[in-house]
Amino acid sequence: MTLIDLESLARSLGVPSDRFHRFGPGRGKIDPRYLPSPSLGLSPDDSKVSSALYVLVTGMTPTPLGEGKTTTSIGLSMALNRLGLRTVVTIRQPSMGPVFGIKGGGAGGGRSTIEPMDVLNLHLTGDIHAVSSAHNLLASAIDNEFSHSNPLRIDPLSINYPRVVDLNDRPLRKVVIGLGGRANGIPRETEFSIAVSSEVMAILALAKDYSDLSGRLSKITVGANVDGTPVTARDLGVDGAMAALLREAFWPNLMATCEGTPAIVHGSPFANIAHGNSSVIGDWVALSGAQCVVTEAGFGADLGGEKFFDIKSPILGRGPNVAVLVATAKSLRMHGGLAETTAGKPIPEILDSPHPESVDRGCANLRRQIENIRSFGVPVVVAINSHPQDSQEEWDIIRRHAIDAGASDAVVCSHFRDGSEGALALARVVMETAKHHNGQVTPLYRREDSLEDKVTRIVTTMYGAKMASWSDRARKSLVVAKSLGAETMPVCIAKTWASLSHDPALKGDPRGYVFPVTDVRAFTGAGFVTVYAGDVQTMPGLPSRPAFRKIDLSPDGITRGMT
Template identity: 45%
Template sequence: MKSDIEIARAAHKLPITKIAAKLDLVADDYLPYGHDKAKLTHAVVNRLKQAPRGKLVLVTSINPTPAGEGKTTTSVGLGDALNRIGKKAVICLREPSLGPNFGMKGGAAGGGYSQVIPMEDINLHFTGDFHAISSANNLLAAMIDNHIHWGNDLRFDTRRVTWRRVVDMNDRALRDITVALGGPSNGYPRETGFDISVASEVMAILCLAEDLSDLKARLARIIVGYNLDKQPITAADLKADGAMTALLKDALQPNLVQTIENNPVLIHGGPFANIAHGCNSVIATKTALALGDYVVTEAGFGADLGAEKFFNIKCRKAGLSPDAVVVVATIRALKMNGGVAKSELAAENTQALKKGSVNLIRHIQNVQKFGLPVVVAINHFVTDTESEIAVLNEVCENLGVQAILCRHWSEGGAGAEELAHAVAKLADQNEAQLQLLYDDQLPLWEKVQKVAREIYGAADVSADPAVLKQLEQWQAAGFGDLPVCMAKTQYSFSADPTALGAPSGHIIPVREVKLSAGAGFIVVICGSIMTMPGLPRVPAAEHISLNENNEIQGLS
């Protein structure tokens, strides 16, 4: 079997003009980036706001394991399959971050014969959106320190500057730093740090903004720190919102690319789901709904993080309601949840599969709490046995949910046609409306408790008194109606990444809370989760290079 990058490189790409034509777009509707990428213009995005919407399908999954789940691969395979059965389908994905690409997770353009191309461009610099986001974020940081240096008219308390710099890379050495060393000409020294770009509020704002004016208004509301009277200081106070908007003008336009089977894909925005809200941009999703009869989108990591935030943050803010949800699972990953070591996953083990299936069961039940119909996609591996497939089918049948074996990784869209028929039927028949987990009016701390208990199966949530006091202050200041964005390990329902399966009765420890006033949510940092990841002992970067033909090799 060829590697992902070999398959992607061998694919026959159509000119982006022909992909745009499939969506009935004309030349004035997009800006080509070479022959195989384009950005949709602000004009066409605004024109399509009032168009009828197609059906929205969310793809989510069980908790990720080293065994692999294939959520993006399934999203791509399903989109291709829907087009194969005669539906006009558009796929909406997030842009990959360089951090995971060069770290451990790898890229995010799908895999096997269910990929988005050009794979190398998408996984690396693409159209420069992340660079623009990092630049806008760091411009604001520079303007803060510059303002303090030139007299500090806003009376910043330098101990309470909350805005941090970002870089799109895993770099643990930048988590906590001191800036402005070297004497008076370099400014006032203070402690700060870096986050990864995809965890930044600017990234979240870009993904939740409806248009350029909304983008500017959200950027203006960013709280960057507090003055000596403990009153908030915003980006608007620094007069930074205009320049930030200028830097992000092009980045706000959705990117159009194609699958290996030459079907249209909008890839735009890339917030992490274990830190930020984990969904592609509202603009891309709504535009796709106006362009296609079915839109397949995904939410990051497991349903406890990505799907929960997709519903409670993105759908709440954007007025969206999915018509069907696909939960992706692999027999390998569920056996690992049942206690099987990675080296032993190829051997049949129905008992471990039954034991580990509690992870899938809880994710299904959690999605059903939002009032949405569910289908399970069993992402097939060659080591799966008939007995194991039968066990997993029975698990799903007992929940009244259909499980469908999918071979899109090896067969492309043809391997997911049965899933496509089931999803289309489910979406067409669905008359239910999304039921959010909590009301806006619920106090912030109770929202945190609601997610922990209802979604994670926790007994309670613990937090330092200073955290509870901070939430009370934000509640009193008028931010109590915001949703909460839980930052937690993606590997478990608990805050312990080693607790597989479906742990219950645990305590979720809240370490810190952050107000993202521009994005419109409260970030709740749990356990040991970091907003700046580190590289593993053997990073993927060690294996990425150019071959003798100057082609990139080693990307996955």
């Protein structure tokens, strides 16, 4: 393993030498306290942050294994570097759930990777562990009240704060705790979620500085007392310890791609119940020191993309100069109806062979996603993440649709096979397109709009629904959310990633349906209100052939079988 000189990479990003710390081979952390604190004026006017080229990589509605957004982000960042632009790629840290489950790691693939892959995929510098500890300390503090005469008079049935673990562990979805008698507290039903779905993780990814981090943690609502008054982490006296647990987790991680491009890997919020983007502080570090920053948003442009614009951008104080929308012929064939895909099942082989008519039909999805991003006022370049089986005819169809729908261009890439070489054409188009937009974002809704109006706006303009319906439960939860101050918060839609709609079976560009809101929850610490369409699984299960079976450690200490 060649170890990149991370110290020079940090230096090239303007990080003072005493603010970069190695955290083991191949990784380090950047203590961001050399940046001006937000209260001292870091804002869109900050010349360095606002003058850097900022590229958002997002995607069309994906197949279960994804269309290669991370690989494209990495390949594009390496290509931009080759073209002379000092570029950083910023991505989320992978959860160990998928690493040991179906999907495998999150370090890119082929010749567009972040190295060492096993370091990235397992632990990294322990940020997710720190989030888990802070999250679970709060959970333990809640239940501890019941063992000590419950001075806050917490209503045990009001508690809606799970515990977390950074693994796929199906039977923890629904549990009864506190069994075994008085010494073990009160029995109650609760849940375990995967750590990256934690509100604490969303907070880590959105916090601007330590004050903001502590403030958001203190505002986490865990339930209510018997009078219905909300109970927060601050009420339990645990917010300070939670912040202390996150002290270094707040420092963005620095790694390098296989071609030596700096990679900031930080934060890993879910892209459904949370906002699905890497950290604000990581992007600030990157924008403050690089000429160009390539960042990635989770799932399709309808999920992580929309949330990038409506949740992350307002805190960051700027938007991207250009969005890259990753598409594959395979996914377009699927949207065109050639075959169905199901999460947890292998992708049908027929989707691997060219089928121009399906691609043509499937481009409805691509067009809608392009139009959605364009509605934020940001130009779009389509990256056709090519596979050896694709046909030129398919690529031509994709390009025609893309440009017709308002994309600046659509470029075939082969960075998986060729590294930066395979993304040079894309990089040139991205640079040219980015010149013509200053990074401003036209918001989809105004903060002062009602929550109902915000939801209607998102589902009608972006998802193609004719309206939103609200279940009784959702209406009741809406009242609670408003009482917690959610009215002025941005909306975070929790829905399937497998469709623009709420229904994974609706492919392409579904129209005219009713979008069913099933529940609403204000995350008062993270500062957004999550609006659910159906059950969103926050604890994945392991498949029948889990990826962990392939992983091994050789006697000389080399990790094997990691993808």
